[in-house]
Structures are given as structure tokens and as C-alpha cells.
Amino acid sequence: MNQREVIDTLSFQAKIEPSFTQLVWQKLEEENREFFEAYHVRLILKNQILVFNRLLEKQVELMQRACPSGVAAVPHPNGSNSSCMSI
Incomplete structure (x- = not known):
């Protein structure tokens, strides 16, 4: 939780004044x-993982x-899977 989330949670659940928190x-x-x-680095990392x-x-x-079920993606030499092929 970031600071805002902590303040909001304590205000809502414990009725602690936001200014005090x-x-x-x-x-x-x-x-x-x-x-x-x-802690702040971990919050940034958490956000990056979520994104x-x-x-x-x-x-x-x-x-x-792009490739409905029953159709497999065909890998290209460059590593992409942009073409579909029936299986």
C-alpha cells in the first residue's frame, strides 16, 4: 500500500483522522x-509488474x-508469431 492507500484505509476502517496518519x-x-x-522502490516495482x-x-x-481457436501461430525466424496456420 502506498501512503494514500494507508491513509484512506485507516480513515475508513479505524476512523483515524487522515491528518494524524x-x-x-x-x-x-x-x-x-x-x-x-x-519501500518506495518496491512500490514502483509492484506498479511496473501490474502494468x-x-x-x-x-x-x-x-x-x-488474430488467431481463433483451432489455429496455431507459426513462429517466424525473428521470434515473432504473427502468422496463423490451421492445425
Whole structure:
């Protein structure tokens, strides 16, 4: 969870004032710089993985439209699978 998600969750579930959570978060960041630097890198990586997975899902969808079931993709020497061939 990023800071916004934590603030929103604590506000909704525990009825903790967002300004208080933000103040505590800032103090924690100040006192634990190394942890939060690694934490922010992990959040960026998590986001990149989510975007990559969405792109893979879109690619599968597009490939299924281009090559309906019962038709296999024929690999090209360059590694792409742009042609369909009945099996």
C-alpha cells in the first residue's frame, strides 16, 4: 500500500483522522529513511509488474482475436508469431 492507500484505509476502517496518519507517516519516514527508500522502490516495482501483467493480458486477447481457436501461430525466424496456420 502506498501512503494514500494507508491513509484512506485507516480513515475508513479505524476512523483515524487522515491528518494524524499523515503526520505519523512523515515522522516514520524521517526516522527510517533507508526502510522507506526501499519501500518506495518496491512500490514502483509492484506498479511496473501490474502494468506488465495488464499488457500481457491485452497481448493474449489480441492474439486470440488474430488467431481463433483451432489455429496455431507459426513462429517466424525473428521470434515473432504473427502468422496463423490451421492445425
